[in-house]
Amino acid sequence: MKRNLTLLLLFSLFQLSAQIPAGYYNSAVGKTGAALKTQLYSITSSGYQTKTYDDLYTIYETSDRTPSGKIWDMYSTCTWDFGSGTCGNYSAVCDCYNREHSIPQSWFNEASPMKSDAFHVYPTDGKVNGQRSNFPFGECANGTSLSSNAKGKLGTSTFPGYSGTVFEPADEYKGDFARTYFYFATRYENIMTSIGGDSFRGNVYPALSDWSVNLFLKWHRQDPVSQKEIDRNNAIYVYQKNRNPFIDYPELAEYIWGNKMGTNWTLNPTTDPILYSPSTGSSVDFGTVNYQQSSSKTVFVQGSNLTGNLNISLSGANAAYFTLSMNTITPAEAQTGSNVNITYNPSEVGTHTATLAISGGGITTVTVNLTGNSVTCQNVSLSAPFSTTISPFTQYSVSGDQIWTWKSATYGVAMSGYVNPVNNPNEDWLISPVLDLSNVENVVLSFSHTINKGVVANMQTENTVYVSNNYSGGNPNTAAWTKLTIPTYPTGADWVFVNSGDVQIPAINCLSNTSIAFKYICTSSSSATWEIKNLSIAGVCKSTGVESVNKNITHKSL
Numbered sequence: 001m002k003r004n005l006t007l008l009l010l011f012s013l014f015q016l017s018a019q020i021p022a023g024y025y026n027s028a029v030g031k032t033g034a035a036l037k038t039q040l041y042s043i044t045s046s047g048y049q050t051k052t053y054d055d056l057y058t059i060y061e062t063s064d065r066t067p068s069g070k071i072w073d074m075y076s077t078c079t080w081d082f083g084s085g086t087c088g089n090y091s092a093v094c095d096c097y098n099r100e101h102s103i104p105q106s107w108f109n110e111a112s113p114m115k116s117d118a119f120h121v122y123p124t125d126g127k128v129n130g131q132r133s134n135f136p137f138g139e140c141a142n143g144t145s146l147s148s149n150a151k152g153k154l155g156t157s158t159f160p161g162y163s164g165t166v167f168e169p170a171d172e173y174k175g176d177f178a179r180t181y182f183y184f185a186t187r188y189e190n191i192m193t194s195i196g197g198d199s200f201r202g203n204v205y206p207a208l209s210d211w212s213v214n215l216f217l218k219w220h221r222q223d224p225v226s227q228k229e230i231d232r233n234n235a236i237y238v239y240q241k242n243r244n245p246f247i248d249y250p251e252l253a254e255y256i257w258g259n260k261m262g263t264n265w266t267l268n269p270t271t272d273p274i275l276y277s278p279s280t281g282s283s284v285d286f287g288t289v290n291y292q293q294s295s296s297k298t299v300f301v302q303g304s305n306l307t308g309n310l311n312i313s314l315s316g317a318n319a320a321y322f323t324l325s326m327n328t329i330t331p332a333e334a335q336t337g338s339n340v341n342i343t344y345n346p347s348e349v350g351t352h353t354a355t356l357a358i359s360g361g362g363i364t365t366v367t368v369n370l371t372g373n374s375v376t377c378q379n380v381s382l383s384a385p386f387s388t389t390i391s392p393f394t395q396y397s398v399s400g401d402q403i404w405t406w407k408s409a410t411y412g413v414a415m416s417g418y419v420n421p422v423n424n425p426n427e428d429w430l431i432s433p434v435l436d437l438s439n440v441e442n443v444v445l446s447f448s449h450t451i452n453k454g455v456v457a458n459m460q461t462e463n464t465v466y467v468s469n470n471y472s473g474g475n476p477n478t479a480a481w482t483k484l485t486i487p488t489y490p491t492g493a494d495w496v497f498v499n500s501g502d503v504q505i506p507a508i509n510c511l512s513n514t515s516i517a518f519k520y521i522c523t524s525s526s527s528a529t530w531e532i533k534n535l536s537i538a539g540v541c542k543s544t545g546v547e548s549v550n551k552n553i554t555h556k557s558l
Contacts, residue, residue: 019234020248028245028252030264034205037256041189044242050113051239056099057086059118063235072228073097074173075132076125077149087126093147100124102177103184104134107197114188118236119244120180128152131167136199137177138166138215142513144470144479155472156434156513160285161211164198165473175223178216179246181208182253186245206257213257221277221302222337225250273362275303275310277337280364284356286344286372290439290541294345299356299368301329302337306361310334313359314370318352321345322370331361346374380440382432382537386412392433396476400426404520412533417522418453424527429476430518437510440539445484445503445516447535454492454528462521463489463530467505471515481517482509492528510539 028039051059061082064072070079078094087096102120114120128150135154143155143166151170157163169177181199185192185207192200192207199212206213225247233247245252249267254260259279277300286295301310310329314322325341346352356368384392387409395404400417402424407414417426437443451463464483471479487501505516516537520530 020243024243025245025249025267028265029267032255032264033261034256036252036265037186037205037207038189040186040245040252044183044187044245045190046242048113048242049240051116051118053099053116055239056116056118056121056123057082059236059239060123062238063118063232064123071097071123073124074122074169074176075100075128075151077151078125090126093125093127093149096126097123098126098129100129100132102137102180103199104197106134107195107200108188108191111191114184114191117184117187118240119187120184125150133167134197135165135167136162136197136212137181138162138168140166140168140472142470142472143168144472159211159215161209161214162198171223173223174219175225176229178219178223179225179229179244179250179253181212181216182220182246182256183244186256187242208257217253217258218277218300220246220250220253222300224336271305273303273305273307275301275334275358275361275363275366277302278358278366278368280366281369283369283371284342286370288373288375289344289346291346291349291374291376293439294343295372296341296343299340299342300337301334301340301358303334303361303363306331306334306363308361310358310363311360312340313357314354315357316354316370319354321347321352321372322354322356324356334361342370344370344372346372349374349376379540380437380538382435382535384432384535386533386535390430393430394433396429396431396474398427398429398475398477400424400428400522402426402428404428404430404518407531411531412448414529414531415520416529417527418529423522423524425524426520426522426527428520430520430532431471431476432516434471435514435516435537436512437505437514437539438512439542440510441507441542443505443510443537443539445500445505445535445537447500447532448497449490449500449530449532450495450497451490451492451531452495452529453526454490454530455526456489456492458526459489459492459528460486462526462528464519465503466517466519467509468515468517469509469511469513471517476517476519479515482506495531497531497533505537505539 028036031039066072071082076093080097085096087098090096100122102122105115108114128146131146131154138157139159140153140155141158143153145153152167154167157166189204192204193202199209201207201209229247233244237243255265284297284299286297289295312324312327321344323343329338351373354370356370357365359365386406390406390413397403402417404413404415415428417424451459465486466481466483468479468481484503486503488498490498522528
């Protein structure tokens, strides 16, 4: 009993010492935008106590403790006890946990004090941490998760403004990571002109790139501050003597990057009705939609201090081509945030616009511009002659020192493990961009190729072509691939090019995230040279009862 009372007393003292100090944010009052961010930099850096990298494990015992007393991991459902489970070697999810820099160390050259700042370094599963690598946070509709125990997925960005590979965390922690990036961009304003990473702009203000501002504001609004974050903020303050302002006062993000820029911040927030999201004058683009097909988008609506229901309506000459999932949002629903689904279903070809209006509840009416484009059914074709470059394909070397390279207009792209006089073992891939084949059928791939010094019997295992619907970059062996049949191979004994014949792409693989790849394998006893040129992919539009026309195939960058 005496021991329990002692622990209770210590915990109570910890809580008292971790509250916001009186006057801590006073110097930020009356500022907005860049000036507000700079003042918060001064506040969060003044008196900051740098801890060692090993100190993080001590901090985690109070900052990242679950209600059941385990380590709180935002990358998995795995559980570990404090004092054990730290990573050495690992091969699977739940093997161990390590210290995850949500802002990758490579972006700031592993410098101190950023390296050991607990506000952005979290305890996470080692395997998922490795999958995230140093890719930026983002959204990837077709991303890959490592296992049922893993949280988050890796894939090609589907968030507007960025097309690279991203790691998307679990929905329940997106707001946590958004506020972490707001903190880092503010606390380390002094390094923002030299920091790397596509999430940052490379300047003091706004510091974050346009697409990441939009992304993190979205997450910040959709996933409000939780008790977990409040407790973590208080716990870290005890050690570092600074706080995350965007946890203490979440509205600060709006005054620096959001819809309150230009308005001076006050410690006594207004009680007037306000709509945080969406911003008036913002736009939703439904892209290009085939005639008689549809496309859906989501608009997140969030506000506070509302005096009544919000009314949602459509207007404009083409409003009939858009439909809403709801027309009313209650004050309680707006407080937590609601998703309004909008569907664009055009009944004629052309460019269509409408206006989404949100009114009522005491707010000034907010309008959002809607745009969509409807086209007739279209055949598709991709041409990659490899006459001047390896583009739009990319190479990836799994093993060996040789890689796929562009050779010349005559010989196209080439791969060989032979470096006179040695045969070098290799596994190398030549990979297409992600192709959208979702609206076409009877898709065929063809190309000209020659294989010299090859063993004919080995060609169907050493010189092959594959298709995948879950490749998102990096080592292709982490994705699922289906081998395709090449009808015609060269003789293997000369430099004469032959046409491959029609390589059929199965209908089951004709999706919006299709990748095609050439796989080359050689050994220390046999290293053929494989050259490819004049590649094409062609397909016909799935029948919709309207006339077809031709267009170039669309693809997404890896």
